[in-house]
Amino acid sequence: MxxxxxxxxxxxxxxxxxxxxxxxxxxxxxxxxxxxxxxxxxxxxxxxxxxxxxxxxxxxxxxxxxxxxxxxxxxxxxxxxxxxxxxxxxxxxxxxxxxxxxxxxxxxxxxxxxxxxxxxxxxxxxxxxxxxxxxxxxxxxxxxxxxxxxxxxxxxxxxxxxxxxxxxxxxxxxxxxxxxxxxxxxxxxxxxxxxxxxxxxxxxxxxxxxxxxxxxxxxxxxxxxxxxxxxxxxxxxxxxCGDQLQATVTLSRAAPLPRGSVTLVLRHGSSSTAFRLHTEWVEAAAQQARQLVLGRRQQVGSGVTYKGLAAAEYGSIPSSLEGLSAKIYFRPGVAASRDRLQLYYVRIATLDGHSWTFCGREKFFESNDQRDMAVASAELSLGFC
The missing domain is CATH 3.40.50.1820 (Alpha/Beta hydrolase fold, catalytic domain)
Structure with missing residues (x-):
């Protein structure tokens, strides 16, 4: 020393x-x-x-x-x-x-x-x-x-x-x-x-x-x-140090591009991990404020895809885990709406090559625990859809 x-x-x-x-x-x-x-x-x-x-x-x-x-x-x-x-x-x-x-x-x-x-x-x-x-x-x-x-x-x-x-x-x-x-x-x-x-x-x-x-x-x-x-x-x-994860979320394009913020909360056992997935609307505001952006919108086929990274508590997501529960929160921006917004796809991936996915169509409903937010739930299964 x-x-x-x-x-x-x-x-x-x-x-x-x-x-x-x-x-x-x-x-x-x-x-x-x-x-x-x-x-x-x-x-x-x-x-x-x-x-x-x-x-x-x-x-x-x-x-x-x-x-x-x-x-x-x-x-x-x-x-x-x-x-x-x-x-x-x-x-x-x-x-x-x-x-x-x-x-x-x-x-x-x-x-x-x-x-x-x-x-x-x-x-x-x-x-x-x-x-x-x-x-x-x-x-x-x-x-x-x-x-x-x-x-x-x-x-x-x-x-x-x-x-x-x-x-x-x-x-x-x-x-x-x-x-x-x-x-x-x-x-x-x-x-x-x-x-x-x-x-x-x-x-x-x-x-x-x-x-x-x-x-x-x-x-x-x-x-x-x-x-x-x-x-x-x-x-x-x-x-x-934790289990590093990538979250991928695809929303429908039945309505105009979502103007607001998207958050995914992953629940695994007694733990939870949050991902902040920023839409194009949030990115523009973040750039003006010179702030860090952790997610970005991508247009993929008939949906709009967002990605983000987070670290979960170490060992809380074993590769043998059959399923994960996720809630996706959408907070509309100014003059934005959640009408006709649907959840199409969710994927959680690890650095060890394991993944859990959800495929389907889930509507967003008004959140009971998060004011001014809409929420959709998804049950993810081990492997691909």
Missing amino acids: LDWEKGAAGPSYRSSAANTQLVGRQLALVLLNLISIGALPSSIHIIGFSLGAHIAGYAGRALLKRGIRLGRITGLDPASPLFREQFAATSMHSLNNQDAALVDVVHTDGAILWTEGFGLLKAIGHVDFFPNGGQDQPGCERVFASVLVSHLEGTVNSSTVCNHLRGFQLFIESMPKPEPSCLFRAWPCPTRELFRTGNCFPATCDVNSTDGSCGLMGYEADKGLARGPLYLVTRDAPPF
Whole structure:
């Protein structure tokens, strides 16, 4: 454990960021001493959170100048301010994939605008993990311009850094346990937008595959062969790791395209999992507000299909489960109606290749437990219709 409390204390963030280079070089000297008494560079693994990720990078770079390459560096939501590319003429060097034989990075509070997130959004390692897209994390309150708010208030509270801290929390949860436990499986996706809309969920994600199609986020990231940007979904509270699912819902087109929001609530045993499936109407509003969109409408044949992702409690949906119950809620938008709206198709898929489906025609009725909402129920059976 490297204690750099005095260097991190500031008096300002700029001072703390500047100190990362000096502390990184000091860490390199400590590691040189360890190597001189027999430690193998290939067995050294540095884990750094926020500014600590850049300290790890500076240490790796200092050793490279002496011809020594570290085995692995893990960056947990590396700090963004002053380390962003083209942030300023005096931007500092961030952790990158040249700093160790394996550089794995977890992004949880990235943002396109520097005021919106404490972490880097750009892929900088050999393998970069983007849980929930790498920006807004489930269970965290959305704080507009969180970096700017923190700077102006002169304080950091739990709301403004919730997304940022999640990177550290996810890594701690990924540490090996004596008993079999949940794995943070992740998969490649061409774009972040396709991931958010649930349109690149793999048929299977086998961490033992040799084709690099499935990776492991966290402590055992070196055991996965996948490289590049990888994506996954997590739960909104500890334990964050869960059974990752894709929901597909098709509504009728007997009426004009639904203008409103669609939510699927899946019930399995004593647990339930909610999917937010956004219609085109919600997407337009979300884009105006620069908010995260988790689902997208697709016209398929005579229906309109929505997809979304969520993580259920680990082990709550065994592959032997014969059926699932789902409720699909529709909240009409302005001047919208649920008249003639019908539910045609529902499918829930897992990363292990299992699925449960519903095929039929169910009408939407006024919800008794959700005001201003219409609801349709569906019983899903194991396999395909």
